[in-house]
Amino acid sequence: MQNFSYHMHTNNLGIFDGQNTPIEMIKRSEEIGFKKIGISNHLAFHPNMPSQSKMFFSDFNKACDIYKSVIEDIRTASLKAKIDVRVGFEVDFFSSYQWRSLFEKIKKEIKADYYIGATHYLRDESENYIMNLYYMKRNPQIKISEKDLTVYLNIYWDNIIESIKSGYFNFIAHLDVCKLFGFCLDKKWDEKKYEVIETLEKYKQPYELNTSGWTKVGEQHPHTWMIEELNKRNxxxxxxxxxxxxxxLAQHFEQAESFLSKMNYKCRYCPEF
Ligand SMILES: [Zn+2]
Ligand SMILES: [Zn+2]
Structure with a gap:
């Protein structure tokens, strides 16, 4: 079984992100036999970010201060750890030049050990309208017309493709997380999903098999057929x-191992940061 995990959240940004402290996550990781871990809270920053939660930021300085204090808290907690602990972030990528230049500044300021690329937002092309998928699910009064939704979902996949091309990320999280919300299940979206697969191949970009999907929708992220295609492409x-x-922690890891070995999955990513 893979004895490390680099995608986990703590309560540093509030309970909507994680329910436990860094010390509790480290202690439990040691108990279950992880040799290395990475803690990756959300980094959701954009100048046009609506203030839907305490963990989403539109103010650059405030975001940097808070991310720095999160890192410091985790590094302090890791001083007593018996295993290696890295501090990263699960970053909501946006493809505009404006967001990229601000993110590059954030990286220079906070100096985290690694970054996971993620897309949890529906948005328009201009990045003026930004809607968090989870916030949308919790607030059913938010309605988007069918026409706008198709546009936003196309941008969702394009955003993932651009996040792969950006070279910012150690790996890309839950490629088809939109299925949690019932989006893009129709075959007509396969073309976009193939485009993601081909971009991952072209840029030799690692991605994750996210086991939390098994609890939430009975299937891991991404779809089995996507993992088969990604295996063919090494x-x-x-x-x-x-x-x-x-x-x-380590939930469904044994299931993931037998899933990958049944498929003869060839290429595993073992972080070395
Ligand atoms: Zn996450
Ligand atoms: Zn996520």
Whole structure:
């Protein structure tokens, strides 16, 4: 079984992100036999970010200060750890030049050990309208017309493609997380999914098999057929539990191992940062 996990959350940004402290996550990781871990809270920053939660930021200085204090808290907690602990972020990527230049500044300021690329937002081309998928699910009064939704979902996939091309990320999280919300299940979206697969191959970009999907929708992220296609193309995979609490650490890891070995998955990603 993979004895490390680089995608987990703590309560440093509030309970919507993680339910446990860094010390609790480290202690439980040691108990279950992980040799190395990476803690990756959300980095969701954009100048046009609506203030839908305490963990989303539109103010650059405030974001940097908070991310720096999160890193410091985790590094302090890791001083007593018996295993290697890295500090990263699960970053909401946006493809505009404006966002990229601000993110590059954030990286210089905060100096985290690694970054996971993610897309949890529906948005328009201009990045003026930004809607978090989870926030949308919790607030059913938010309605988007069918026409706008198709536009936003196309941008969702293009955003993932651009995140792969950016070269910012150690690996890309839950490629088809939109299925949690019932989006893009129709065959007509396969073309976009193939475009993601081909871009991952071209850029030799590792991606994750996220086991939390098994609990939420009965299927891991991404779809089985996508993992088969990625295996044919020798794209490195890392197994992630995406743990938001101690209970979720290493959840379904054995299932993931037997899934990958049945498929004869060839290329595994073992981080070396
Ligand atoms: Zn995520
Ligand atoms: Zn996550």
């Amino acid at each position: 794209v490195p995979v890392i197994v992630s539990d995406d743990a938001h609490s101690v209970i979720m």
